Amino acid sequence: MFIEIDRDSDVPLFEQIYQHIKRQILNGEISSDEKLPSKRQLQNDLSVSMTTVESAYDLLLGEALIYSRPKSGFYTVHIEQLQHVKPPALHHKVNRPAEKSYTLPLGTIDTSIVQSDVLKQIAREIFSNDELLNMGDESGEKELKEQIRHYLHINRGVNCSLDQIFIGPSTEFLLEQVLFLLKYPAVTIEDPGYPVVKNILRRLESPVDYAPILKDGIDVAAVHTFNNQAVHLTPSHQFPSGVVLSLKKRIRLLNHASAAESYIIEDDYDSEFRYTARPLPSLQGLDKNDRTVYMSSFSKSLYPSLRLACMVLPQSLAEQYFETGLACNVPRQMQHIIAEFMKRGYLDRHVNRVRKIYREKMIRITEWIKDNYEEAEIYGEHTGMHFMLRIPGKDLRQSAERYGLVHGNSYSDLNSMTDTVLIGIGEKDAEEIVGILKKFFESLKEG
């Protein structure tokens, strides 16, 4: 066997011998069940030490590329040739759909409102605690659940025990878990509505019906007619219309769910940022019959990249969660950072402070529109970080595209929102937003 070895190389000699024989076997240059030179013979041929040869043969044995026959020597195993179906390519080019970037996006915040100095300090403390490096409670940390229970009880009227609270990285993630717990039921959802919800239902092959949004919230009669095992809705601030579900409808939904033994999945989206009157109590808080799954995210109330959300499950679904071995998938340290942030009162203060900032922005912008463009109609300005702007009868698709505004039809399968754009107020300051809208309105007059 001819093996060229390089005594000046950084690669050890045993490694060179091993690599050479391996390559020959894999390339079919040595056929299967062929006898290799004995260790002594190879040692003499190459003028290397016995240890070197032994190390090389041990590696080949370890990878089952050769085998030994007692009192005979070493033989190559039979190895198939690796097939190349396609022309070889080391790095694949992956085509990614272009991401739309908006001038006034809906989910983006002005990051200077977040008290990152406090977060930084708490992170330092939490990362010093080695006890948090092993796994904790798979459903979420007790310390965080305690804070969430208190917060949701005070602010949203939610009533539950700690074991009914489950942590997750996002409401989308939690929704998938709920759909599994409900055995992928048929679901009634809102139209217009949050497209990610539709996406998840499609992905998990749950059948879907659409209920339209009326001025006091989802069309309850439609929900009852569909009579699906679950209805998913955003009662605090319907996305994207901004409509708040009336108390009357809340009660009708709850009573129907009790009678039909179906479930209400309440995504309490944007409930923190209600500017006029007080928020209506959550459906979960009104529910006396365990028909509501409540969920809420910290993406809006704290910051979008946090990836932290929670849900409250009725008793039977909570027990199923534990039995079927679901898991929260949120880093334990991150849970403790937010638990501490809440425990020290920073979340309450943050939400109060930010609510004021958004309210002032919202008033400044919508008043300016009302004063200058009478034909414009504004919806959903009493809650949240965006509002709907409608110019009745006007097709806004082209202008929205041109000014990078979010067009209403992005959120309606029924394309019912041609004359509507959505204005996010989270990222830019009020004067900047007014400036952009001014140009937008002027272009409409020209067009």
Add this chain to the structure above:
Amino acid sequence: MFIEIDRDSDVPLFEQIYQHIKRQILNGEISSDEKLPSKRQLQNDLSVSMTTVESAYDLLLGEALIYSRPKSGFYTVHIEQLQHVKPPALHHKVNRPAEKSYTLPLGTIDTSIVQSDVLKQIAREIFSNDELLNMGDESGEKELKEQIRHYLHINRGVNCSLDQIFIGPSTEFLLEQVLFLLKYPAVTIEDPGYPVVKNILRRLESPVDYAPILKDGIDVAAVHTFNNQAVHLTPSHQFPSGVVLSLKKRIRLLNHASAAESYIIEDDYDSEFRYTARPLPSLQGLDKNDRTVYMSSFSKSLYPSLRLACMVLPQSLAEQYFETGLACNVPRQMQHIIAEFMKRGYLDRHVNRVRKIYREKMIRITEWIKDNYEEAEIYGEHTGMHFMLRIPGKDLRQSAERYGLVHGNSYSDLNSMTDTVLIGIGEKDAEEIVGILKKFFESLKEG
């Protein structure tokens, strides 16, 4: 209308009036479409200011509990009564299955091996960067993907572009995404095997076939006979047997997948901790035909509660990931902390240091067993943080229970491991483990 108001209360007068009327409406004490007293009348009745009455009526109007008829006054809306199906209970008791706690658990580490001082320092820096508070790349941060690509290329022979890398909180989470991308295919899995994989397949209603584990890895003939669209395996360190898949079988699996256009899902579990010889190259690294999904977790190589994993997808599945709007669900800050940790070389150093610690532990413990208990067989001691201990012909179920050891049958649907226990070496030090095993062996002799 009689409303008792308490002028000494902390609750403002308008709130008291609002609450009182609301309660009466919800309890059906005022029937629907009943006329309320005029604002002026109520003002006189209660001797309060007009503003107080107006605020109360505005809240009721805002919640759509009353409506106004022009030139007539305010009327109650029709509200259903909330139904109580069950006796009311504020806090539900949720029954949780008792968690088994093991003396020598498999996934737990001695946390003192982690350089938390470094992590703490990096966390401080990352939490100071406000730019990370808004959403980043939904598939994972570029900075982390760059580090992972380099690391996997050097250490595991993985070849891929950045856009083929996807981040997630766990391999379980990523497996769910892969199963969706493959449209919930029939999957061949290993038996014995990792129970969480079985769990996920059951949850997503993917059909399953079991291939047994032979001494050089999964039974490839069985995989070919089942001819499913995907096979899931742990080739670096088969869980729980510790068997390493031979190169010969790697090539056969790859060639079969190319011919059948099926997929290999490679969970590169425990590949970092191989104590003898070098690790075999990953299947992904050998694959020339885009049939391999590679995944790996940082839970073992760094620490269990981190919740960070990655996968490498073939080009077509990568494009589908982006088209269908999947998301990584890992906090952006956490991704940057680990990216920095890797960039500064701490992960390489950590893995090398810890490999040495585990190797020494492993040798000390297994040598002790070999010296003292000849009847014991040891498997899977060359890789990872646990090994298999078999006492041929002996039913170990009771002793395992008594000494809190993990019994083999926990991982086999075929109950093929009655005479086997699994010994985790991650958490306790070598002498402590030897002490526990000594008692275990002595009890076997008595029994």
